[in-house]
Structure formats: C-alpha cells, structure tokens
Amino acid sequence: MIGLAPSSQAQSLAAVKSLLAFARKIGYIAFNVGAALQLPKAKNTLAERILQESEVHSMIALEPSQRNRLILKTLYYGGFRVSELCRLKWRDLQARGEEGQMTVFGKGEKTRAVLLPASLWSELQELRSGADDDDPVFRSRLKGHEIDQSQILRIVRAASRRAGTQKNVSPHWLRHAHASHSLDRGAPIHLVQATLGHASVATTGRYLHARPTESSGKYLAK
Numbered sequence: 001m002i003g004l005a006p007s008s009q010a011q012s013l014a015a016v017k018s019l020l021a022f023a024r025k026i027g028y029i030a031f032n033v034g035a036a037l038q039l040p041k042a043k044n045t046l047a048e049r050i051l052q053e054s055e056v057h058s059m060i061a062l063e064p065s066q067r068n069r070l071i072l073k074t075l076y077y078g079g080f081r082v083s084e085l086c087r088l089k090w091r092d093l094q095a096r097g098e099e100g101q102m103t104v105f106g107k108g109e110k111t112r113a114v115l116l117p118a119s120l121w122s123e124l125q126e127l128r129s130g131a132d133d134d135d136p137v138f139r140s141r142l143k144g145h146e147i148d149q150s151q152i153l154r155i156v157r158a159a160s161r162r163a164g165t166q167k168n169v170s171p172h173w174l175r176h177a178h179a180s181h182s183l184d185r186g187a188p189i190h191l192v193q194a195t196l197g198h199a200s201v202a203t204t205g206r207y208l209h210a211r212p213t214e215s216s217g218k219y220l221a222k
Contacts, residue, residue, distance in 0.1 A: 013039050050207075051165070051177045058163035059156075068155045070120075070127055071138055071147075075156075075171055078102060078114045079178035079196045082149050082171040091133035093124065100124070106197045114195055179207045 020034035056076055063069040075085060084104040092103045100121035103113045116124075124137070136146035152171050160169035167173075175196065182192050183204075193204040 013037065049167075049173050049176050050180045051167075051169070051173055053177075053181055055160075055163055055165050056174065056177050056181075059159040059165070062162045063159050066123075066127065067138060067141075068159070070123055071152060071155055072159055072174065073120050073123070074102075074116075075152075075174040076178055077117055077120050079175050079182075079192075080104060080114070081106060081175060082152050085138065085152065085171075086136075086146055086149055088137040088146075089133065090128060090131055090135055090137055093137070095121075098122075104197075108197075108199060110197060112194065112197045176207070179204065183207055 017034040017037060017039070020029070020032050023029045024032035060069060060072050060076070063072055071085065074080065075082070078085075080102075084106050088102065088104070094101050094103070096115065098118040098121070100116050101113050102116060103111060105111050127137075138147045139145065140147045140151060149171075156169055156171045156174070160167065179192055179196060182195075183189065189201060189204055189208070192207075193201050196204065198204045
C-alpha cells in the first residue's frame with residue numbers, strides 16, 4: 001500500500017475484503033479474517049479531476065490529427081469509458097436521421113445505446129471511409145487493429161499539454177467532464193445516469209456534490 005493515494009488504498013482493501021468474504025461463502029476458508037477490518041475513510045477528490053469546459057474544447061480544437069480529435073470528442077460527448085471506446089466496431093454505429101448512436105457493451109456486462117450529436121456523427125462517417133462493419137472504429141496506426149488504452153492515454157495527455165492544462169489528465173477525466181458539464185447545463189440526472197451507464201443514480205449524484213451551484217454562504221449578510 002506504500003505510495004498509493006488514500007482512495008486507492010481504500011479500494012485495494014475493499015477488494016481484499018470482498019475476496020475474503022467470497023472465499024468464506026464458498027467454504028474455501030473457515031473464517032473471514034477480513035470481516036473485522038475497518039476501511040479507512042478517504043477524501044473525495046472527484047472535483048480535482050473535472051476539467052473546465054474551456055479546457056476540454058481547447059484540447060479538441062488544438063488536436064491536429066482527425067482520428068485523435070474524434071477520439072477526444074467521442075470520449076467527451078458520449079461519456080464512454082476508454083475500454084468501451086477501444087472495442088467499438090463500425091457495426092456498433094447506427095444512423096438516427098441526421099444524428100447517430102453508438103451501442104456499447106460496458107461495465108457490469110450491460111449494453112447501452114448513446115445518442116451522438118449530428119456534427120460528431122458526420123465526422124465519424126468521414127473517418128469510416130469504406131471500412132467494413134467488423135473493422136474497429138479507431139485503429140492503431142502501427143498495427144492496424146483496434147487502438148489500445150495506453151495509446152489513448154498518450155493521446156489525451158498530449159492534448160491536455162497542448163491546451164496548457166497542468167494536470168495529469170487521463171481519458172476518464174473526459175467522462176467526468178461529460179457528467180459534470182451536462183448536469184451544469186440542466187440535463188436531467190436520470191438521463192446522465194443512463195448515458196454513462198451508472199448502476200445507481202447516487203453514483204451520478206456525486207457530480208452534483210463535487211461541483212455545487214449553490215451555497216448557503218451566498219445568503220449571508222456581507
């Protein structure tokens with residue numbers, strides 16, 4: 001656990017507790033020694049990982065590569081996890097009038113469809129350029145098969161540096177940005193939950209608490 005952030009320590013310990021509980025349940029061990037372990041409380045650092053809208057738009061606008069720019073836009077406007085983006089095939093995209101949708105098989109073995117803006121849909125069709133249904137949407141330039149998560153991390157990091165962001169940005173930050181910015185702009189919380197594929201609306205609600213728009217302090221006399 002040395003060197004891990006408090007939140008990562010808590011997640012690691014929670015995984016160990018879960019494993020021990022399962023081992024006891026199936027009879028692999030006689031006693032669950034992890035039952036008495038109290039998990040440490042960790043500070044919620046979600047607010048630190050939410051980019052400003054201007055930062056996201058700068059990352060996209062300053063990206064010179066068409067493929068990489070569409071990777072950034074798809075992560076942000078679709079709210080996808082990076083693993084979902086890597087697995088996308090052209091057959092997962094369907095037209096919806098001038099707009100389109102992407103169908104992904106995500107966390108918890110759940111399938112969800114996400115509606116895409118017309119402008120992004122049009123750009124994706126340009127990128128396709130005759131590719132077959134079973135071809136990956138985003139290809140690795142060196143190997144020709146689907147792009148991997150480490151490549152997307154490098155693309156996002158380079159884009160954030162180009163935009164002047166001094167933070168250690170990862171692809172998941174664009175998912176955080178999607179949730180926070182859409183809620184800020186009045187999107188219903190259950191719609192954001194469905195788009196992101198959260199199992200519980202409480203998970204989506206974390207973004208409201210991370211970036212509140214109101215405070216009782218604003219009502220105090222000055």
